[in-house]
Amino acid sequence: MKRLLFFYFLLISIAICSQTISGTVISEESNPISKVLIVNMTSNQKVYSDNVGNFSIEGKIGDELRFAKERYKGEKIIIINNLLKVVLQQLPQEIEEVKIINKRLAESQEEKLRKDIGLPKGPEKPREKPVGAKEVLLPLLGASLNVDNLYKWLSGNSRRLKNRYKYEDLQEGLAWIQNNVDLEYFAEAGILPDKFNDFLMFSLKDEKVLMYMKAKNVGGITVALDNNIATYLERITKK
Template identity: 30%
Template sequence: MNGKIVSNANEVEGILVKNISNNQEVVTQRGGYFSIFGKTNDTLIFSAFNLKAEPHVITDKDFGENLVFITMQLINNQLKEVTIIDYKNINAEALGIVPKGQKTYTPAERKLKTAGEMSIGSVISVDPLLNWISGRTSMLKKELEVEKKELLQAKMTNNYEREYIVNTLKVPEEYVDGFLFYAAENERFAAAMKAKNYTMATFVLSELASQYRELQGFEVLNTVNKAPENSMNKQKE
């Protein structure tokens, strides 16, 4: 029997056609054409990951046709919902991809390490080359420092919600991002966060919030606003 797959899919080549009555199977050629041995009342099934078709039972009429057209519908697998979960404990070490305890590098650290290996391994002592390496190393060191601060700010965001910074530390909402940058510059806070000493980090962060409010003039503003109220209370007494 000769047939052809008809579908709204772009590709109909390589579809499996199987006669389950005699276990013979073929795959469609370019254009969806196929030829398979069968007799009346044999059942054909068609398999493709993105197409669906009803089984076809061979009839006497099929043998009188030049081609038997089989319609296959395109399957639309539409996701109802996508949930993204950040598994912070899953990494290359946890998955066994790298040995436990192996030193890992951030992108900036990796660049700086590579530059250092180049300068040590090079046997060329030409001044321009050394100056270039020195300048690049200096640039990469600065890039590493910026990356460390950006990572620290991201870590702060994960550990301290904006609501906590606004309501507890009394930093106005529009100044939160500036405060995060200010805190990331503090060595005591950075050291506490690196050591995962969050009690100390929270204590230092509270101190930094007080300093930041004073630098921005928030404390002075609050004092000015409270002054008339105190004066009025004294007059009433």
């Protein structure tokens, strides 16, 4: 009898400790969301939702699941049963008209504040457009030659401007990632804080990382960086 009870409790323990968690990922409008990255933060197992938003992942009660998807706000769920329904909130998509309106509103508020306190308007420093081969070669075909453009192109000024702007944009993008991604998520996956910058530089060879960094898409950058974790960890382990 004692042996039977032992095996009974053993089976119960196994069932509690390890089971398949199934679920569905949907939008706020109850539409299924496919290709959502789901990560068990305890076991680091990763799966993606299928075409109708369904997924299955190994886990146990109390494990934390995290969900990431381009254009959606990330979500964290603590497993309380083996059947989940997860709702992801879609992030608002900024359109160019909204950016222009917001910029003009900010400029008008800044101008009003400047006048109220009696400060002179500061000098504007817009980015100088680098001269390309097109601006230099086309005038040679008939239009008047712009000597200043020709000098900037031949002297390397345009190349230096492009490199400087590229560097500034890269630094801005890396700072945005640091301030917006969930660093704990990557620490749990093996990318410790002191290695995160090195991991970012390693991941920049991935076009999707560059694309989502430029678009400032949190869900997209999380998924894109996640796809580089295994390769990065393998590289540093071999060193």
